[in-house]
Amino acid sequence: MTETTVSPLLAVADLAISFDTGDGGHQAARGVAFQLHRGRVLALVGESGSGKSVTAMSILGLLPGNARVAGSLLFEDEELIGCGPEKLRALRGGRIGTVFQEPMAAFNPVLTLGDQIAEAIHTHKIFEGTSVKLRVRQLLTTVGLDDPDRVARSYPHQLSGGQLQRAMIAMAISGDPVLLIADEPTTALDVTAQAGILDLLRELRDDRGMAILLITHDMGVVADLADDVVVLDRGRVVETAPAGRLFTEPAHAYTKALLEAVPRLGDPRPAPEPGPEVAAVGDLVVEYGRFRAVDGVTLRVGAGEVVGLVGESGSGKSTVGRVLAGLVPVTAGTATVGGADLTRLTRHPWRHARALRRLRAGIGVVFQDPASSLNPRRTVGDSITEPLVLHRDLDAAARRARVEELLDAVRLPAGLRTRYPHEMSGGQRQRVAIARALALNPALLIADEPTSALDVSVQARILDLLRSLQRDFGFGCLFVSHDLAVVEQVAHRVAVMHRGTLVEEGTSGEVLHRAQHPYTRKLLAAVPVADPVRQAARRVARTAGVP
Amino acid sequence: MVVDIPPPELARHPLRQLASDRWAVAGGATIVVFLLIALAAPLLSGLEGHDPYTYDLDAVSDTGAPLGFGGGISVEHWFGVEPMTGRDLFAIVVHGARTSFLVGFAATALAVLIGVAVGLTAGYLGGWYDRLVSRFIDVLFGFPWLVFVIALGAIAPADLPKQLLIILVIGLFGWPGIARVVRGQTLALKQRTFVVAATALGAGPGHLLRHQYLPNLTSTIIVYSTMTIPGMIGAEAALSFLGVGVPPPTPAWGRTIGDAVGWVQTDPMFLVFPGTALFLITLAFNLFGDGLRDALDPRTRGLKR
Numbered sequence: 001m002t003e004t005t006v007s008p009l010l011a012v013a014d015l016a017i018s019f020d021t022g023d024g025g026h027q028a029a030r031g032v033a034f035q036l037h038r039g040r041v042l043a044l045v046g047e048s049g050s051g052k053s054v055t056a057m058s059i060l061g062l063l064p065g066n067a068r069v070a071g072s073l074l075f076e077d078e079e080l081i082g083c084g085p086e087k088l089r090a091l092r093g094g095r096i097g098t099v100f101q102e103p104m105a106a107f108n109p110v111l112t113l114g115d116q117i118a119e120a121i122h123t124h125k126i127f128e129g130t131s132v133k134l135r136v137r138q139l140l141t142t143v144g145l146d147d148p149d150r151v152a153r154s155y156p157h158q159l160s161g162g163q164l165q166r167a168m169i170a171m172a173i174s175g176d177p178v179l180l181i182a183d184e185p186t187t188a189l190d191v192t193a194q195a196g197i198l199d200l201l202r203e204l205r206d207d208r209g210m211a212i213l214l215i216t217h218d219m220g221v222v223a224d225l226a227d228d229v230v231v232l233d234r235g236r237v238v239e240t241a242p243a244g245r246l247f248t249e250p251a252h253a254y255t256k257a258l259l260e261a262v263p264r265l266g267d268p269r270p271a272p273e274p275g276p277e278v279a280a281v282g283d284l285v286v287e288y289g290r291f292r293a294v295d296g297v298t299l300r301v302g303a304g305e306v307v308g309l310v311g312e313s314g315s316g317k318s319t320v321g322r323v324l325a326g327l328v329p330v331t332a333g334t335a336t337v338g339g340a341d342l343t344r345l346t347r348h349p350w351r352h353a354r355a356l357r358r359l360r361a362g363i364g365v366v367f368q369d370p371a372s373s374l375n376p377r378r379t380v381g382d383s384i385t386e387p388l389v390l391h392r393d394l395d396a397a398a399r400r401a402r403v404e405e406l407l408d409a410v411r412l413p414a415g416l417r418t419r420y421p422h423e424m425s426g427g428q429r430q431r432v433a434i435a436r437a438l439a440l441n442p443a444l445l446i447a448d449e450p451t452s453a454l455d456v457s458v459q460a461r462i463l464d465l466l467r468s469l470q471r472d473f474g475f476g477c478l479f480v481s482h483d484l485a486v487v488e489q490v491a492h493r494v495a496v497m498h499r500g501t502l503v504e505e506g507t508s509g510e511v512l513h514r515a516q517h518p519y520t521r522k523l524l525a526a527v528p529v530a531d532p533v534r535q536a537a538r539r540v541a542r543t544a545g546v547p
Numbered sequence: 548m549v550v551d552i553p554p555p556e557l558a559r560h561p562l563r564q565l566a567s568d569r570w571a572v573a574g575g576a577t578i579v580v581f582l583l584i585a586l587a588a589p590l591l592s593g594l595e596g597h598d599p600y601t602y603d604l605d606a607v608s609d610t611g612a613p614l615g616f617g618g619g620i621s622v623e624h625w626f627g628v629e630p631m632t633g634r635d636l637f638a639i640v641v642h643g644a645r646t647s648f649l650v651g652f653a654a655t656a657l658a659v660l661i662g663v664a665v666g667l668t669a670g671y672l673g674g675w676y677d678r679l680v681s682r683f684i685d686v687l688f689g690f691p692w693l694v695f696v697i698a699l700g701a702i703a704p705a706d707l708p709k710q711l712l713i714i715l716v717i718g719l720f721g722w723p724g725i726a727r728v729v730r731g732q733t734l735a736l737k738q739r740t741f742v743v744a745a746t747a748l749g750a751g752p753g754h755l756l757r758h759q760y761l762p763n764l765t766s767t768i769i770v771y772s773t774m775t776i777p778g779m780i781g782a783e784a785a786l787s788f789l790g791v792g793v794p795p796p797t798p799a800w801g802r803t804i805g806d807a808v809g810w811v812q813t814d815p816m817f818l819v820f821p822g823t824a825l826f827l828i829t830l831a832f833n834l835f836g837d838g839l840r841d842a843l844d845p846r847t848r849g850l851k852r
Binding site: 325353358368372373375436 | 743744745747749750751
């Protein structure tokens with residue numbers, strides 16, 4: 001550890017951040033301290049509300065107006081707290097580059113990428129005139145975009161998430177920064193795109209000696225890229241360690257819990273004897289306008305089995321789920337739930353309204369984001385009661401008893417009945433959504449990315465809950481997810497989708513451990529594993545596989 | 548960007564937020580004062596000792612101009628008198644508030660009722676019905692309604708109360724704005740997961756509209772109504788100003804303002820009192836509506852201005 005003798009690039013000491021909210025303050029971070037050296041990657045890790053993003057934004061002075069920052073932020077031996085806006089503006093985009101989570105939202109939609117990167121260059125007056133164009137081209141090449149001229153001419157909506165994130169990195173390094181702040185740079189991306197971005201960040205560190213402050217909640221990403229790790233919990237640093245040691249000997253109980261909660265591939269659920277069919281699609285085709293989202297998919301869900309449907313964004317996996325929920329009309333092929341023909345029913349939803357409604361009594365749906373799948377203006381009790389009101393003729397007392405029974409089944413106290421969704425945590429909300437989906441004892445549960453909006457520790461508990469509910473209630477389940485490790489935890493069988501078609505299907509063990517199709521293998525190889533040593537070996541294997 | 552901004556449950560209750568907005572409170576207080584004045588109009592003018600109908604030719608000169616300072620302001624006539632007739636201006640102004648509120652509230656209620664019903668169904672049902680309604684709204688927006696109303700006033704049966712006619716007319720021309728807003732919000736709600744979730748549970752149209760859409764539209768409707776009232780009051784005043792509104796002798800600010808324009812050289816106070824009243828009430832409603840929107844809309848809540 002020779003670096004410790006030279007002065008660090010960024011030294012944070014005793015940093016405290018609070019927000020004035022009207023009814024007293026809200027302390028977002030306190031006593032945060034760490035040091036970041038040139039050519040190293042430091043990961044700030046924590047779950048939502050841990051203060052990791054606030055800490056990073058305080059370095060750039062980009063916190064909302066009601067924030068109070070105290071302590072010390074030394075960047076190249078200069079104090080950043082209390083320094084003037086002029087100085088900060090010069091640093092932003094100059095010595096310090098930033099990459100945000102949502103590349104789509106971080107670019108201006110009405111300007112071309114070339115213009116936006118050129119603007120960043122102009123702001124810091126690094127190049128003049130025609131050389132700006134050249135510089136943009138050079139930057140776009142550096143970040144691994146082939147055909148940089150086309151990218152420069154494109155508007156944000158014309159590029160994929162991975163391409164946009166590369167363009168954003170090009171913009172971030174346009175001022176030759178010594179520090180790159182990357183705030184969840186791969187969270188919004190598919191695993192294969194994520195692997196590429198992580199490789200690019202590693203290259204920037206190695207070739208340019210850039211220091212990277214990586215903010216993430218994903219232990220796999222940490223294992224892949226970080227040299228040092230700072231674990232934050234509710235605004236406090238609970239552990240600081242080199243990445244290698246953190247994963248092998250986590251010292252703090254919170255770090256241990258966090259690492260244990262990370263789902264990893266390894267232990268597939270054995271497939272049960274397939275029961276009678278509860279839902280099936282045959283040669284299913286779904287088109288939105290002229291776009292073919294699903295192209296000839298055949299899939300079957302039996303009673304009491306969980307079928308995992310995996311794929312990247314745009315693969316059509318969610319559309320299959322929505323077809324089975326009767327929410328999307330079928331263009332061609334067959335779709336049946338409980339023997340009823342959805343193709344016929346969804347083509348004329350008004351004519352078959354009664355039959356559709358009866359059918360829906362036998363289907364429960366859990367959506368991705370529990371914050372938006374519950375009506376914000378209704379209490380939790382009202383939301384859970386809704387299916388009972390719609391399909392069962394129960395009196396108020398019986399409904400109330402059923403709601404309490406369901407809340408108990410999803411391990412929530414009955415007292416939450418009168419709360420509103422915004423008064424609950426994300427995990428609690430998802431439990432409520434599950435309780436609502438199970439209110440009528442459906443034969444089929446469709447879960448569309450039910451844990452991807454949640455923190456890992458919460459995700460682990462929700463997956464536990466889903467497994468035990470599935471054992472107790474015995475419903476068949478279509479579990480749609482982009483996360484292979486999550487799917488392995490709940491699914492008996494797995495189907496992989498790519499660009500609207502089904503590329504591979506089989507038991508979890510077959511698909512996730514003895515994959516036949518090259519796309520499935522590529523997908524599996526791209527998933528970062530929460531173990532730096534194994535991840536390094538996987539990375540070598542992955543890049544060596546590319547001709 | 549993911550700055551961990553404190554969660555929404557820490558945000559203040561809308562009513563407390565509203566109470567901390569000084570302009571909104573001032574607007575609300577002005578509305579309440581005017582409402583009390585309108586309700587207690589006979590009492591107030593009785594206190595002064597006049598009614599808005601009795602002529603007092605002793606208060607005006609031979610030319611018709613009020614006698615005395617500021618259009619005849621005195622202990623007897625607090626706001627002076629009307630030129631030519633000598634009717635008490637204070638009584639006219641406080642009774643005029645009744646006309647303004649009656650027309651303003653009733654026309655707004657009518658417009659909001661139609662607008663919400665049309666906008667909600669258009670957004671929810673979509674298809675040809677939505678296209679038809681949207682085109683009809685476009686036509687109504689471009690319709691020269693003022694000309695239409697003037698013409699209608701001429702041919703309307705004499706036994707139809709003029710106030711009712713005005714309420715119907717400005718109410719029936721006033722709904723397209725709110726229909727458009729509600730339709731847009733309904734379209735946005737249609738995509739929200741909780742509405743899709745309710746549909747997936749098997750909820751029918753009635754249930755969806757009542758339990759999923761309407762509760763999420765309430766704040767929009769309340770805010771929009773508050774902002775519509777001053778427009779309706781203004782429309783009534785404009786019609787009365789043009790002489791096709793509330794007929795004499797029923798007191799109306801618009802008509803008084805119309806009369807006062809001819810006297811502005813000799814008796815400016817005749818214009819000042821009803822004009823100020825009209826200005827204050829429309830400003831008050833707008834300020835209050837603005838504050839209400841800030842308080843109810845979570846996106847503007849907590850923004851420092």
